[in-house]
Amino acid sequence: MKKFLALALSAAMTLTLLAGCGGGNGGASGGNNNGGGSDASKGGTSVSNPANPPANSGDVIKIGVFEPATGDSASGGQKEMLGMQYANHETPTVEVNGTTYQVQLTYADNGSDASKAPSAAAQLVGEGVAIVLGSYGSGVSMAGGPAFGDAGLAALGVTCTNPNVTAGNDYYFRICFLDPFQGTVLANFAADKFQAKTAYLLGEQGNEYDQGLIAFFEQAFPGKVVKDSFPKGNSDFTTYLNKAKAEGADVIFTPVSIAYATQIISQASSLNLEIPFVGSDTLDDNKVLEAANGTNVQLYVSTFYQEGGSPAFDAGIKDYINNNADAKTANGGDDTIAAVTAMGYDAYYVALEAIKAAGSGDPAAIKAALPGVTYTGVSGAIAFDEIGDAIRDTAYIKHSNNAGAWELETVQTAG
Numbered sequence: 001m002k003k004f005l006a007l008a009l010s011a012a013m014t015l016t017l018l019a020g021c022g023g024g025n026g027g028a029s030g031g032n033n034n035g036g037g038s039d040a041s042k043g044g045t046s047v048s049n050p051a052n053p054p055a056n057s058g059d060v061i062k063i064g065v066f067e068p069a070t071g072d073s074a075s076g077g078q079k080e081m082l083g084m085q086y087a088n089h090e091t092p093t094v095e096v097n098g099t100t101y102q103v104q105l106t107y108a109d110n111g112s113d114a115s116k117a118p119s120a121a122a123q124l125v126g127e128g129v130a131i132v133l134g135s136y137g138s139g140v141s142m143a144g145g146p147a148f149g150d151a152g153l154a155a156l157g158v159t160c161t162n163p164n165v166t167a168g169n170d171y172y173f174r175i176c177f178l179d180p181f182q183g184t185v186l187a188n189f190a191a192d193k194f195q196a197k198t199a200y201l202l203g204e205q206g207n208e209y210d211q212g213l214i215a216f217f218e219q220a221f222p223g224k225v226v227k228d229s230f231p232k233g234n235s236d237f238t239t240y241l242n243k244a245k246a247e248g249a250d251v252i253f254t255p256v257s258i259a260y261a262t263q264i265i266s267q268a269s270s271l272n273l274e275i276p277f278v279g280s281d282t283l284d285d286n287k288v289l290e291a292a293n294g295t296n297v298q299l300y301v302s303t304f305y306q307e308g309g310s311p312a313f314d315a316g317i318k319d320y321i322n323n324n325a326d327a328k329t330a331n332g333g334d335d336t337i338a339a340v341t342a343m344g345y346d347a348y349y350v351a352l353e354a355i356k357a358a359g360s361g362d363p364a365a366i367k368a369a370l371p372g373v374t375y376t377g378v379s380g381a382i383a384f385d386e387i388g389d390a391i392r393d394t395a396y397i398k399h400s401n402n403a404g405a406w407e408l409e410t411v412q413t414a415g
Contacts, residue, residue, distance in 0.1 A: 061094060061101045061361040063351055064108065064129035066121060066144060066155065067136055071112025072259040075287050076340055077136040078330040080158055081107075083344025084133060085327070086320045094352050097359055103352070110135055112257075114143035121147035130361045131156060131354060131370075133347050136340060138162030138209045145172050154354070154367035158347045159281060159304065159340050162212050166388040173370055173388040175347055175379075176304055177395060179209075182280060183216025185395050185412045186253065186302055190221065190278050193300070193409075196250035197223040200275075202240055202264075203256055205229035213255040213280055223250075230260075237264050241271055255280035262291040269295035276300065284398075284406070286336040292400040299400040305342035306396045306408050310378035317341060336405070339379075339396070346377030 065084060068077035084105060093100050106127045108120040117135070121144030124132055132148055132155040135141045141160040148155045149171040157165055157174030161182060166172045190196045199221050203210030211229070218225050226247045228240055241264070244252050252275050254264060261283045268277070269292075276298035279288075284303040292299050307314055318335045321327045328335070353373045358365035374383045383391050393413050398406040 059099065059101050060104050061096075061355060062104045062106045062127060062129040063348070064124035064127065064132035064134075064153075065105050066108055066110060066117075066124060066132050066134035066141075068112035068140065069107070069109040072257040073112035073137050073140075073282075075258045075285055075332060076159075076282060076338075077112070077134075079285070079332070079338040080134070080136045080340040080344040082321075082327055082330050083317070083341040083346075084348045086317050086341075087345045087348035089320065090316070091349070091352065094355050096355060096361065101361065110137075110140045110144060112137060112140065114139045117141075117144035118147055120144060124148075125151040125153065129153065130363050131351050131366050133344070133351060134158060135160060138165055138212070139207065141165045141172065142208070145169060148172070151363070152367065153363050154370050156347055156351060156354075156370070158343045161281065162209055164208070164212075170388075171367070173384055175350060175377075175382050175390045175392075176281075176343060177392040178389060179213050179280075180216050181393070182302055182395060183213050184220040185397070186278050186280065187217045187220035187222075189300070189302075189397055189410070189412065190251045190253065191223065194251050194276055196221075198247060198249050198251075199223065199225050200244035200247060200249035200252045201225055201227045202237075202244075202252065202254045203229055204234075204260065205231050207232075207256075209282075210255050214253070217253050217255075234260075235263060237267050238271065241268055241273055244275055245271075245273065249275055251276050251278055253278045255282065257282055258285045258287050261285075261288045265291040265295070265297050265299065269297050273297070281339065284339050286332045286334060286338065286404075289336065289400055289404055289406065290332075292402055293404045295402055297400075297402070300397060300409060301399075301406075302395045302397055302412075303339040304396070305337075305339035305379045306398055306406070307337050308408075309342070313342065313345065313378040317345070342377075342379050346375070346379050346382065349377060350375050350382055 067081050068074050088105050094103055106129050108123040110117040110120040117140040138160040141157055155172045159176045161176055161179045163178050201214045203214050279301045281303050283301040321331050321335045353375050354366050354370040357369035371384050385391055395412045397409045399409050401407050
């Protein structure tokens with residue numbers, strides 16, 4: 001029944017989005033869910049593609065990394081990969097039935113673009129990986145997912161929060177909270193924190209992540225909403241920001257990509273806009289912090305992890321970043337810990353647990369073992385429901401101090 005209800009919700013949500021935004025496949029995370037899997041429970045009895053090289057050949061097990069290294073979401077993707085790379089640096093091997101295997105991270109850049117995602121996914125399939133991690137961006141995850149399903153691979157989403165990523169297939173899992181929860185948390189926060197009666201909602205046209213979160217926020221917000229969508233590639237947001245002011249908005253909700261968020265925040269500062277901004281997990285990035293630095297913009301975001309949650313992890317990743325020029329570049333030039341980095345770190349260890357539970361580097365065995373894996377990571381306890389979603393009920397709300405750092409505002413739960 002839970003599976004049926006989730007699928008019904010997903011289908012209804014997809015129809016709503018297509019009707020509301022034309023169903024485009026916008027750049028940073030656009031695209032449609034093409035199904036690509038059965039409605040069977042997660043794990044199943046998928047068979048690996050015999051044409052692929054074995055995933056545990058020569059005492060090496062390959063973990064695929066399906067992330068955006070380029071495009072609008074590159075900053076987030078690189079930070080998510082950084083967590084995986086640090087975990088692999090920390091634990092480069094896994095023991096399976098008495099044999100120690102080297103764990104090799106194998107990369108494919110999905111370009112932050114749903115149209116490029118299928119070929120990136122096919123690249124990983126061709127490399128013979130045992131399991132896939134990623135992607136940052138729900139749309140690219142949905143677009144690339146069917147290739148993993150056809151190959152009998154499990155994909156473990158790290159921060160792709162749209163419900164359609166896991167709905168209706170048996171190959172995608174994830175360790176993050178979902179947008180129905182995130183949108184509700186942010187709507188309640190906006191109403192409570194700012195006594196907001198009118199909210200201005202702004203996202204990219206056709207972008208499934210943006211539009212999905214906007215729909216969930218609208219459903220939960222107790223007051224009036226005014227909505228706008230900007231075209232892909234837009235760089236001038238002054239008209240939208242002035243409209244928010246003219247409409248008497250008490251809060252602006254804009255769950256957009258990092259690239260758009262930096263422009264919106266900078267332009268809001270130029271306009272001396274006093275309306276507070278509320279953003280989703282994508283805005284938890286030091287590039288966005290940099291845009292807010294030295295301004296009077298009020299910026300609040302929801303996210304998966306806040307520095308201080310695991311002092312040992314914080315110290316270790318900062319040391320890794322500060323002693324590795326490539327890691328520091330990937331992290332945006334400083335050692336601020338992004339929540340997606342903590343999540344990438346946890347995802348790597350969940351993958352190792354699945355390999356150990358399978359007792360094999362065989363993709364089909366790993367996929368069958370993954371639903372039963374539990375793991376307590378730096379971001380909290382991780383377990384999966386029958387759809388493959390993480391059982392998560394906590395989000396961190398933090399704000400920019402406009403001096404280059406995030407400060408914890410509150411911790412919100414499902415209640």
